[in-house]
Amino acid sequence: MTTLITGGTGKTGIKLARLIHAAGHPVLLASRKGVAPSPFKAITFDWTDPATFENPFKADPNIDKVYLVAPLILDVLPVVKPFIELAISKGVKRGGVYVGKVHEYLVERGVDYTVLRPTWFIENLGEFHAQNIRENDEILSVTKDGRIPLIGTDDIAKTAYDALFATKSPNTDYFLIGPELYSYTEVRSDLSFEFNQLRRLSQAAALLSETLGRKISHRHLTNDEEIAIFQQFGISPEYAQMLNHAESLIAEGIEEVLVGQSKAITGTHKLRDFIQANKQLWIKE
Numbered sequence: 001m002t003t004l005i006t007g008g009t010g011k012t013g014i015k016l017a018r019l020i021h022a023a024g025h026p027v028l029l030a031s032r033k034g035v036a037p038s039p040f041k042a043i044t045f046d047w048t049d050p051a052t053f054e055n056p057f058k059a060d061p062n063i064d065k066v067y068l069v070a071p072l073i074l075d076v077l078p079v080v081k082p083f084i085e086l087a088i089s090k091g092v093k094r095g096g097v098y099v100g101k102v103h104e105y106l107v108e109r110g111v112d113y114t115v116l117r118p119t120w121f122i123e124n125l126g127e128f129h130a131q132n133i134r135e136n137d138e139i140l141s142v143t144k145d146g147r148i149p150l151i152g153t154d155d156i157a158k159t160a161y162d163a164l165f166a167t168k169s170p171n172t173d174y175f176l177i178g179p180e181l182y183s184y185t186e187v188r189s190d191l192s193f194e195f196n197q198l199r200r201l202s203q204a205a206a207l208l209s210e211t212l213g214r215k216i217s218h219r220h221l222t223n224d225e226e227i228a229i230f231q232q233f234g235i236s237p238e239y240a241q242m243l244n245h246a247e248s249l250i251a252e253g254i255e256e257v258l259v260g261q262s263k264a265i266t267g268t269h270k271l272r273d274f275i276q277a278n279k280q281l282w283i284k285e
């Protein structure tokens with residue numbers, strides 16, 4: 001039986017696909033481009049075009065599990081619900097998703113499910129923040145000194161795999177966090193040497209500075225500045241506003257309190273190792 005991965009070519013999807021393939025199970029990737037690296041099979045699928053929802057089931061009638069990466073819009077359920085209905089009618093028995101309203105709907109429909117609620121990704125530093133670090137030696141955010149248990153996408157993929165292939169489906173939601181708390185900030189000249197030594201191992205800008213051998217700073221943005229940057233990445237104004245609000249809550253400690261929550265699964269991947277292994281992402285061209 002086959003697992004369908006929507007967003008299959010994305011950061012978590014492709015890692016989940018590799019885990020499923022390595023375990024000897026069939027997997028089908030869906031995305032707008034419908035192109036995947038070997039040995040994977042991909043199919044065109046677009047959340048904005050319901051006519052494409054049938055494509056995966058036409059390509060493979062044996063799909064029984066779905067990993068669902070929802071579209072980047074605020075009101076996800078009206079878009080995703082017809083696809084869930086179609087998937088159930090085609091024999092899908094178990095799914096894993098990211099978002100709240102979809103969670104409630106899956107409970108209502110009585111299918112096996114797992115909802116993953118990851119905190120912010122380690123890989124954002126090598127993707128969303130990468131160009132500005134390369135060109136201007138800066139991480140930009142509204143997070144101030146707020147700390148995040150940054151999660152690696154390998155850990156998200158592993159949790160998704162475990163949930164999809166467990167003998168008994170968890171039928172619950174999990175927070176996914178990394179093993180260490182980090183702020184985006186830097187070593188500060190107004191703090192004592194000793195205090196900076198204590199803080200520097202948990203500061204993304206300080207870690208980058210050490211590894212790259214040049215000074216990387218954290219620059220605090222206003223909300224309007226950050227919203228404008230999100231929109232430059234092609235994010236809609238409403239979604240950019242929601243992301244900015246979520247980031248501004250980091251400054252108030254909203255992500256830090258996930259550590260120790262009973263529903264939190266803690267991964268093993270650390271920001272420092274990601275930075276060490278991917279230096280080329282931030283080297284000036």
Ligand SMILES: NC(=O)c1ccc[n+]([C@@H]2O[C@H](COP(=O)([O-])OP(=O)(O)OC[C@H]3O[C@@H](n4cnc5c(N)ncnc54)[C@H](OP(=O)(O)O)[C@@H]3O)[C@@H](O)[C@H]2O)c1
Pocket residue numbers: 006007008009010011012013030031032033034045046047048069070071098118119120121124
């Ligand atoms: N970054 C973070 O810190 C963070 C934190 C928490 C949660 N999240 C959530 O994580 C999810 C992102 O997962 P990810 O990082 O694995 O994905 P990703 O790397 O952002 O890749 C997105 C995937 O979705 C596909 N896609 C984009 N638009 C699509 C559309 N309209 N219809 C169908 N497929 C589409 C893309 O392929 P094509 O371009 O070929 O379509 C790609 O395969 C999002 O739901 C996000 O909200 C992110």
